[in-house]
Amino acid sequence: MKTIYKIFAVVIVLCITSWLLDSFFDNLFFYPTQSFVNVLFFNVSVFEIYNRIITFSLIISFGFVFYRVIRKRDKFLINLKESNNNLSVTLRSIAEGIIITDVNGIVVNINPNGEDLTDYKYSEAIGRKLKEILRIQNEFTKLDIEIDITEEIKNNRQINYANIILVSREGKETLVSVAGSCIKDEKNIISGYIISFRDINKEKKAINLLYESEHMMRAIISHTSDSIHLIDEDGRIIEWNKGAENIFGIKKAEAIGKFNWDLLYLLTEQGKRNIDKKEEYKNRTLEALEKGEADWLNKNITKSVQTFSGIKIWVEQYCFPIPRKDGFWIAYINRDITDRIKAEESLKLSEEKFFKAFSMSPDVVIITRLSDGQILNINDAFTKILGFTRDESIGSTTLGLNLWVNHEDRISWVRKLKNYGKVDEFEAEMFDKDKNIINASISARIIEIAGEQWIVSYS
Numbered sequence: 001m002k003t004i005y006k007i008f009a010v011v012i013v014l015c016i017t018s019w020l021l022d023s024f025f026d027n028l029f030f031y032p033t034q035s036f037v038n039v040l041f042f043n044v045s046v047f048e049i050y051n052r053i054i055t056f057s058l059i060i061s062f063g064f065v066f067y068r069v070i071r072k073r074d075k076f077l078i079n080l081k082e083s084n085n086n087l088s089v090t091l092r093s094i095a096e097g098i099i100i101t102d103v104n105g106i107v108v109n110i111n112p113n114g115e116d117l118t119d120y121k122y123s124e125a126i127g128r129k130l131k132e133i134l135r136i137q138n139e140f141t142k143l144d145i146e147i148d149i150t151e152e153i154k155n156n157r158q159i160n161y162a163n164i165i166l167v168s169r170e171g172k173e174t175l176v177s178v179a180g181s182c183i184k185d186e187k188n189i190i191s192g193y194i195i196s197f198r199d200i201n202k203e204k205k206a207i208n209l210l211y212e213s214e215h216m217m218r219a220i221i222s223h224t225s226d227s228i229h230l231i232d233e234d235g236r237i238i239e240w241n242k243g244a245e246n247i248f249g250i251k252k253a254e255a256i257g258k259f260n261w262d263l264l265y266l267l268t269e270q271g272k273r274n275i276d277k278k279e280e281y282k283n284r285t286l287e288a289l290e291k292g293e294a295d296w297l298n299k300n301i302t303k304s305v306q307t308f309s310g311i312k313i314w315v316e317q318y319c320f321p322i323p324r325k326d327g328f329w330i331a332y333i334n335r336d337i338t339d340r341i342k343a344e345e346s347l348k349l350s351e352e353k354f355f356k357a358f359s360m361s362p363d364v365v366i367i368t369r370l371s372d373g374q375i376l377n378i379n380d381a382f383t384k385i386l387g388f389t390r391d392e393s394i395g396s397t398t399l400g401l402n403l404w405v406n407h408e409d410r411i412s413w414v415r416k417l418k419n420y421g422k423v424d425e426f427e428a429e430m431f432d433k434d435k436n437i438i439n440a441s442i443s444a445r446i447i448e449i450a451g452e453q454w455i456v457s458y459s
Contacts (some may be wrong), residue, residue: 004067011063015056022052096198097176100183103192105130105149117176117197119169134195136178137165147180149193156182156190163204166197175201227315227334231260233327235285247315247336249308260330261285267305269312285330292321292328302337314341363458366393370418370446370453373397387433405429405437413442417455421446 027034097114101107110118110125110133118125118133125133136145147159161178168174180195221228221239227247230239240255248267255263261281268277288294301317315334322329358365359379364386367376378393388401404410409428416423426442444457 008063011060014059014063018055018059019052022055094196096196099125099130099134099195099197101130101149101193101195103150103153103190105193107133108192114197117166117168117174117199119172130195134178134197135167136161136176136197137167139163139165139175147195152180153182153190153193158182159195163200174199175204225336227332227336229255229332230322231285231289231330231332233289233324233329235260235282235289237263238329244334247307247313247334248305266308269304269306270310288321288330289328292323297321297330302341313338361458364440365456365458366398368398368455368457370414370455373399375401376449376454385432385438386430403430405431413444417444417446 094111095113097117098109098111099107099114100109107125107128107130110120110122115121115125120128120133130149131146134147136147137143138145142165145161145164152159159178159180164176164178166174166176166178176197177200178195178197180193182190183192183194185191221241224241225243225246227244228239228241229237229244232238237255237258237260240250240252242252244255245251250263250266259282261278264281264285265273265278284294284296288297297319298321299318302314303317304312304314306312314337316337317335318333320331322331358377361379362381364382365379366382367378368374369376374397375393375395378388378390382393383389386403393401398404398410406429409426413423413426413428416426423442423444426444428440428442430438430440432438440459442457442459444455447454447456
């Protein structure tokens with residue numbers, strides 16, 4: 001039955017009881033000659049009816065007030081139950097171990113994760129002192145650490161311990177971090193203490209792996225011969241390896257903290273330096289740091305720079321962005337290719353000299369492939385003496401041009417060339433373009449170009 005119905009029934013009973021008692025005492029003291037029924041229902045004065053109405057009103061008012069009080073109590077109990085349920089769900093859901101004590105350090109609550117880490121069940125932990133449930137030690141000294149709750153509450157202090165060993169009831173050791181603080185009510189009065197602790201074994205392993213990985217990467221960066229430097233989202237240099245010191249002649253202590261565009265300007269060749277160039281370096285660097293995109297990122301660029309000592313060198317540069325929370329970092333990798341550039345220039349010069357000598361030689365010179373006789377190149381004397389133009393010759397073969405008068409001479413010449421790698425002054429008759437016979441003394445050498453064997457012949 002609902003509370004309101006119960007109170008209504010009580011009020012009705014009280015009103016009826018009051019009426020009966022009034023009638024009984026009136027019959028006993030004021031109307032003894034009359035019957036009780038007559039006094040109860042008929043012989044009632046106006047004054048008496050007025051008094052009874054007042055009594056009924058008071059009883060009803062009392063019932064109403066009592067109903068309001070009961071209703072508030074029920075509402076409070078419901079809210080308290082919901083609050084306890086929410087607290088219980090919250091404690092069960094927290095991934096950390098939680099222990100709550102009163103002001104004397106007596107455990108009043110422990111969550112499931114706390115049970116798992118301490119090996120104490122809820123029913124076993126409640127009512128015990130905190131130091132019995134939460135036994136912690138220094139990771140290195142193995143000395144016990146006791147948390148004095150009364151002292152912490154007295155001084156309104158928080159506790160924080162990192163890398164602490166938690167020894168469970170069964171003797172199992174777990175690396176944990178511990179934190180605690182006072183529990184205060186709405187009037188800021190301390191009513192207890194809450195301690196949280198969590199297993200950090202996996203976290204520490206991850207940190208160790210990260211440290212080892214970082215240490216390995218730094219070792220690689222430090223020992224590579226390439227220049228590697230890193231700039232943050234503000235454009236300042238935050239990494240400058242040994243390779244950068246060796247290539248550019250700038251020490252790490254001198255580079256760290258400087259703006260990248262200042263360093264790029266310093267490495268620019270003397271004749272190319274001007275204020276506009278420095279501003280260009282700054283603008284393109286800041287734009288790349290903001291967007292993580294630029295036409296010079298994620299590609300190899302060959303460029304010349306000037307070292308701190310003023311020596312011109314060539315580098316192959318590759319830059320790439322590193323995403324960060326507030327923008328991007330940019331990594332620069334520079335490889336010194338000065339020796340390679342010089343070698344290429346020397347080879348190019350040698351090739352130019354060779355082809356000049358090849359083209360200007362008064363002797364007929366022809367380069368053909370050993371496998372099928374295809375013509376790679378001819379000189380001007382070939383065209384002048386034999387009459388075949390470059391367009392007619394290159395890509396064709398000696399058989400296609402019908403150069404050999406006697407094909408057995410060609411077979412013999414090729415056989416000697418394959419056997420000995422060279423032929424000197426081989427006498428043979430050759431046709432020119434007009435089918436005139438020319439007596440030739442042919443010398444030849446086998447050379448290798450791009451992995452294939454070619455014949456350089458001259459006569």
